Amino acid sequence: MPVAEVPAAPAGTSRSTSATIQPNILRYLTSVASERGVDLRPHLEQVGLDETLMRSAALRVSYRQGSAVIRRALELTGDEHLGMKVGAAQHLTAWGLLGFALMAAENLRQAAETGVTYQNLSGAMVVWSAGEEDGGFAIRAELPDPALDPGVAVFLIEEALTSAVTLARLTVGPEFAPRVAEFAFPAPAHKDPYGAFFGCPVRFGVPVSRVVIDPGWARAPMPGRDPVTFASALETLDEQMASRRHHQELLEVMEISIAQSLPVVPSFAEQARRHAASERTLRRRLADCGTTYEALVDGVRRERVEQLLRRPELTLRDIAHQAGFSDERTLRRAVRRWHGTSSRRFREEVLGAEGPARG
Template identity: 70%
Template sequence: MPDAPAPATSPSTSRSTSATIAPNILRYLVRVADAYGVDLQPLLTRVGLDPTVMGSAALRVSYRQGSDVIRRAVELTGDEHLGLRVGAAQHLTAWGLLGFAMMAADTQQDAIETGVRYQNLSGAMTVWSARWEDVGYVLRADLPDPALDPTVAVFLIEEAYSSVVTLIRLSVGTGFAPQAVEFAFSAPRDTRPFDELFRCPLRFDAARSRMVIPTRWARAAMPGRDPITYASVLDVLEKEMASRRDQQDLLEVLEISIAQSLPAVPPFPEQARRHASSERTLRRRLAECGTTYEAIVDGVRRERVEHLLARRELTLRDITRQAGFADVSALRRAVRRWHGVTPLELRTGLLERREAPTDRPRA
């Protein structure tokens, strides 16, 4: 059988700052955290996601925003299996038209391959691929960045496979169970939640994470299959993907331009000239991406500051100069706004995280 289509776009370093991800995971994370009595709204507001923004169907978030919220949510709930809970709370309708297309697909394999092809529209924070291998039909979820914070990395892999199992059971029957699931992180202290959810042989410390789907389930007919509806929805998804690629290209070009120019920041009129555009048109295009030039500059500076703080030999004055801040006070205010801590406190946390031995999932 043919392999599933490759992911629509490959992960890139700019995905950490560009707001390109539908916030489905965060919306379900809020629900699950609320059941623990944890209100995530103050945290969401701090990273720029107030209630009005979160209620917008057009909202897109960045990997950095998503990672910040996930990391803190795990700490606040104290649930080391929070990713499993969030994945199990989902439904295909959360994926909008993509979920509708998957429900209208002919077989479960077709539904999965549709999800893989249009994954950039689904709010996925992992990189999906699917293909037939010697062991069966294999679905892989890889991390967008192998250096991702371990807590966030484990959450994302748990959420990815938990949501897949949950959605397949909603689609073709509660009797579904994978043939096997492998995780590229060490076994938790309590594996019972994994056993109860997946109901199949599990393996931890694997080279890569993967789920093997039995042939009969991969070929199972979708109850809502409708070839005419399926084809019509795919036409809409193709147009949305084309628009998304244009937006992603614009954001990447701007981020690269800013990063290469630091400590100076190219003025907005200059960026408009580089794109053979008027300032008004460029601002409109950025608004369609759900962002502003100022927000992109802020994201690039933030990433640069975190990178520089991880270098012990650099003083705050060095970092201030290299990141393009007017003075050390401006740097301190920015770090406080981003992280709620001082630059030195952030440096300590970054160094501890980098130097601590971890069983980090592998991409």
């Protein structure tokens, strides 16, 4: 029976309307890029993240900010395995109290389940889940939006699974290796780094990205295990989750629901049913968050359009359909409202030298 499934509000699904992701990945990305001679500070500042903010423990970033910096880092470094480098550079201390709780867990399985349960506090930009599969214990990492920019998508999955294995080796021993590592994207041109790092069979083009761990490794004791400390840390984590849940989880769940449903937008009545609330109550809760359902839909559509405009093989008609617009004219009006320019001009800017826009 699967355990530690994704909670109601997956981590890292904050989109254009909510800045709720701890910037752990961006901090490590900045460090890794700097080692390769690339200074990401100007690009962080372009999305509103200066050095002072990046040092703040209270800083939260949006999914759009994180994706924009990752995309630029990939362009500047030219490293197709940059996600693996960032994942391999991490430590549990970057997760704050959650990392401390994981170190105090009884065994590797309990640590993984705890990470899934409190993933909203970890700064993850994927949706984590875990459970028994294929005779072992699987840790799964999925994208919050199927239309995510392909380069950013590969980076996030690489970073996620590499960091999971890195943290396991830092705690239960450097000889740790999964039974299998699987990636839900096509095999890259250079596959050797995957086998060299994971130390197990590696598969690509599968439905879900995951690492499967043998039961013996799942039971491996954590070196800092302490049931009293673990229970105390969970109490504090529960308090932190409760303080964030009222606003953050409502926005995140609704935004990912919209993104995964496009091109069809769920009706507000359907959203109210999903939240076991009346439409009036749900509108009031959104108002308390400082937004409306229409604004959430607009934000998710905007992010989807910006992702799709980076794919030169798509026409504006294709993009309008996939983002849930009735026609190209409606799409063009939306792009002008968002960016103050035409869809063609905006596309030329984001594509740069990749060639003329279609449509």
